[in-house]
Amino acid sequence: MYWQLKTKRIELDNCPKLMGILNTTPDSFSDGGSFNSLDRAVEQAMHLSNAGAAIIDIGGESTRPYSEPVSIDEELNRVIPVIEQVVTLTDVPVSIDTSKAVVAAAAMEAGAEIINDVTGLEGDPDMIRIATETGAGICAMHMQGNPQSMQDNPSYDNVVSDIHGYLRDRRDRLLEAGIRHENICLDPGIGFGKTHDHNLTLMQNCFQFLQLGCPILVGHSRKGFIAHVMQDKESDRMPGTAGAAIALAEQGVHVIRVHDVLAVKHALEVYRATRQTHGPEDRLPG
16 A cells, blocks of 8 residues: 655555654644744754654644634744745655645645645635645544534544544545545544543554555544553653554554654564564464
């Protein structure tokens, strides 16, 4: 399997590709304010590239719970100069994390390859047109509600089957609109309108989304369910992020979106080197 982007292609093999997170925002839940200047953002992009990211995902609007939306002009000012510089410094494809078609179009013009839309390309009526016209790789995510309301009272009849159905329908709608199958990636949306229990259930069942026939992307990095499992809101969530990445790799997830690219890359390398690949009958006698 591969994921076709605007001009590049990501070959998907038996180990997940890592999408490195670059938030150029003052208010993202984990790293807000860390990279909201041009120099620091470009420096971090190169750090992600050198650490082994297969994609650099640049966003200029926080989608954490209860975050406030920003204007189109503000989002453009945050991301476009960064994209313009990053694409001259690395061959790693750049993704634009936005739900605004104007921002996506400008990012494509600046050299981005992927549109990563938390609304599943539903939030802006022009987004599908931009995706079709540019030939961008797209990632369509599931979100119940919006960032201002999604954590108020998320509920599902069955969280896995409900989201499976949503992603299947979005895939079909995107295909009908003229987006090529090989350009579509799907994301169950960990943390977007889900309780901790919903998130854990989804993490345990990501393999079911492989049935949809598209690359599956999961973004669980540093999210609240990790602290919930560890029963410590103040703990470092990076080890838990790496542990969950191994579980996703075991299920065959294709792309994992993370802040700590190098740490997760090393965890996955050791997992691949040490996992059991033979059945009990192949083991040496004791």
